[in-house]
Structures are given as structure tokens and as C-alpha cells.
Amino acid sequence: MDYRTLGQSGLRVSAIGLGCMGMSHAYGAPADRRDMTELLADAVDMGYTFFDTAESYGTVDNPHDNEELLGEALKPFRDKIAIATKFGITFENLAAPGVHAVVTDSRPEVIRRSVEGSLRRLQTDHIDLYYQHRTDPRVEPETVASVMAELIKEGKVLHWGLSEASVEYLRRAHSVCPVTAVQNRYSMMARWNEALFPVLQELGIGFIAFSPLANGLLSRCYTATDHFDVANDYRAYMPQFQEDSFGKNKALFSLLDELAERKHATPAQISLAWMLCKKPWIVPIPGTRKLCRLKENIGAADISLSAEEIKGIDEALDAMHMSDVFSGSLVKSRAI
Numbered sequence: 350m351d352y353r354t355l356g357q358s359g360l361r362v363s364a365i366g367l368g369c370m371g372m373s374h375a376y377g378a379p380a381d382r383r384d385m386t387e388l389l390a391d392a393v394d395m396g397y398t399f400f401d402t403a404e405s406y407g408t409v410d411n412p413h414d415n416e417e418l419l420g421e422a423l424k425p426f427r428d429k430i431a432i433a434t435k436f437g438i439t440f441e442n443l444a445a446p447g448v449h450a451v452v453t454d455s456r457p458e459v460i461r462r463s464v465e466g467s468l469r470r471l472q473t474d475h476i477d478l479y480y481q482h483r484t485d486p487r488v489e490p491e492t493v494a495s496v497m498a499e500l501i502k503e504g505k506v507l508h509w510g511l512s513e514a515s516v517e518y519l520r521r522a523h524s525v526c527p528v529t530a531v532q533n534r535y536s537m538m539a540r541w542n543e544a545l546f547p548v549l550q551e552l553g554i555g556f557i558a559f560s561p562l563a564n565g566l567l568s569r570c571y572t573a574t575d576h577f578d579v580a581n582d583y584r585a586y587m588p589q590f591q592e593d594s595f596g597k598n599k600a601l602f603s604l605l606d607e608l609a610e611r612k613h614a615t616p617a618q619i620s621l622a623w624m625l626c627k628k629p630w631i632v633p634i635p636g637t638r639k640l641c642r643l644k645e646n647i648g649a650a651d652i653s654l655s656a657e658e659i660k661g662i663d664e665a666l667d668a669m670h671m672s673d674v675f676s677g678s679l680v681k682s683r684a685i
């Protein structure tokens with residue numbers, strides 16, 4: 350496994366992290382706790398040192414299921430790994446079917462309560478990377494950054510980050526307390542965040558790519574006949590998994606297949622290698638519940654694509670017709 354260093358504060362993580370959300374949330378009924386505990390231990394064994402969760406990744410019965418799972422499963426390895434978690438949102442009406450809106454709340458007293466809850470559930474005395482999950486229009490970036498500076502001083506948080514913040518917000522927050530990483534959606538189907546790369550380069554901030562496989566579609570393991578549970582699986586509502594999308598994405602699939610054959614790799618590995626080879630400060634965090642995919646995804650770090658090859662892929666993607674891709678839950682402000 351290859352390792353990367355993020356931000357001026359130097360957070361060192363495996364080049365590929367493990368997104369743990371889908372073990373509890375948004376990808377069907379939660380996975381078996383014992384199986385996931387074993388999977389997380391296997392991930393550490395393979396060289397994964399970067400695990401992504403959030404206080405809001407939960408189930409109808411347990412709104413903090415995912416942090417509790419990680420806390421228990423990763424306890425034996427705590428000093429060898431980095432845990433990233435997030436504050437600042439709750440999902441609205443989790444018991445209802447469909448994609449849930451998120452409600453933002455980053456008032457300082459709420460962040461303080463969140464950090465204590467996360468530390469307890471994660472069974473640790475520090476969070477390696479603490480993200481604001483979504484910005485709160487009612488709280489200034491300077492206020493949030495000041496709370497982060499205090500938490501870092503207290504040793505409860507080692508590094509901090511932002512998810513889906515604007516450039517202006519990022520710059521203002523960073524000027525108060527240096528940001529180590531930004532976590533945004535990024536895949537061959539969702540490239541709008543490339544516009545942020547020059548700013549990240551300038552400020553020395555790492556980029557964590559969430560949903561790097563376009564929620565699994567780029568693996569080529571899904572077909573138009575796959576159906577997902579409308580009660581608890583967001584993929585049932587994602588544009589890229591609708592039947593007509595498979596026709597619209599033919600050119601993308603051909604590109605992935607051709608590259609996979611040429612590089613003796615799988616389409617999922619190509620999708621991850623493409624972003625890994627762009628910048629040394631990009632770290633994708635694919636999610637999986639399966640051991641074979643943990644192994645496959647980590648293998649992407651061994652695939653090399655030249656600058657010329659990346660340019661060719663980007664040009665092909667620019668010119669290509671493809672379906673829409675899921676762009677996230679509706680974000681709402683809390684009631685005052």
C-alpha cells in the first residue's frame with residue numbers, strides 16, 4: 350500500500366481509504382455487524398489506514414450505528430490507523446423511504462456535543478480528521494474554524510476538514526485554522542469539483558474523493574436489470590442506476606473496459622487509479638461490504654497512468670454523452 354500526506358499539518362493515510370457509510374446507511378438494510386467487524390480487521394491487515402464515517406451514518410433504530418461499529422471494530426488497531434468522522438448534519442425523517450434531506454446545524458454548542466458523542470462511540474480520545482459535513486448558512490466559517498482550533502488545542506481533534514463547502518467559505522475557514530482536507534464527490538461521472546483543484550494546490554489542502562465509483566456504477570458490476578430496495582437503498586433513486594442510463598453510458602463503459610484490458614486491471618481499479626494519478630494529494634475512499642472488493646480497490650494504487658493517458662481520458666470524458674449522476678441529498682437549514 351502506498352501512503353499519502355495531506356495538508357500542511359501532515360496527516361498520513363493510505364492512498365486508498367475505506368468509506369464505511371454503506372455498512373449502515375443508504376445502501377440497503379445494514380450489513381451484519383460481525384461480518385463488518387471482520388471486514389474492518391481485514392482492511393487493516395491489508396494496509397488500509399484511513400476509515401471514513403460520520404455521526405449521522407445510522408439506521409432507523411440507531412442513528413449513530415456506523416461510528417459505534419467502527420469504534421468497536423477498530424479499537425484493537427487504534428494507534429495504527431486514522432479515523433475521519435463528521436459533524437453538522439442530521440438526516441430528516443430516516444424512517445421514511447427515499448433519499449433523506451439533510452438538516453444543517455453547526456452552532457458551536459452543537460459541535461461540542463457532537464465531538465463528545467463521536468469520541469465516546471469511537472472509543473477513542475482523539476479524532477484524526479474532523480469534517481464539517483455541510484456548511485450551515487447560519488454560522489460563519491470563522492466561528493466553526495475557531496471551535497476547530499480550540500478542539501485541536503485540547504487534543505480532541507488532530508486535523509480538520511470541510512465537505513462540500515464553497516471556495517469562499519474554504520478560504521475564510523482556512524485563514525482562521527488551517528484546513529487539512531476537503532471531502533467532496535468526485536468520479537469520472539462527477540467532475541465538477543476539478544474546478545477546486547487549483548485552490549487546493551495553492552493552499553496545500555488534500556482532497557478526499559467520496560463516491561469515487563459513482564456509487565458502484567463504474568465497477569461495471571451492475572446492469573439495467575438490477576433493482577434496489579426503495580425503502581432503504583438510495584440507488585433506487587439515483588439517476589445513474591435507472592434503466593435508461595445504461596444505454597446513455599455505453600461510451601463511458603467502453604472507455605472503462607478498454608482501459609481495464611490495456612492495464613490488466615478492473616474498471617473499478619481504473620476509476621480509482623485515474624484520480625490517484627492526477628495529484629499526490631487526492632485520496633479516494635470507496636465504500637464496500639465485501640472482502641474481494643477491498644482487495645481489488647487497494648490494487649488501484651499499483652496502477653500507473655501517465656499524464657498523457659490522464660489527459661486522453663479527460664478529453665474523452667469531456668466529449669462523451671453520459672447519464673446524470675447522483676449529486677447528493679437536499680440540504681436544508683434548521684428551523685431557528
Ligand SMILES: NC(=O)c1ccc[n+]([C@@H]2O[C@H](COP(=O)([O-])OP(=O)(O)OC[C@H]3O[C@@H](n4cnc5c(N)ncnc54)[C@H](OP(=O)(O)O)[C@@H]3O)[C@@H](O)[C@H]2O)c1
Binds near residue numbers: 560562
Ligand atoms: N461527505 C459526504 O457528504 C459523503 C457522501 C457520500 C459518501 N461519503 C463517504 O464516501 C464513501 C464512499 O462513497 P459511496 O459508498 O457512497 O460510493 P462509492 O464508493 O462510489 O460506491 C460504493 C458502492 O460500490 C460498490 N463497490 C465498491 N467497490 C467495488 C468494486 N471493486 N466492484 C464492484 N462494486 C464495488 C459497493 O458495493 P459492495 O458493498 O457490494 O462492494 C457500494 O455499493 C462512503 O462510504 C462515505 O464514507 C461521504
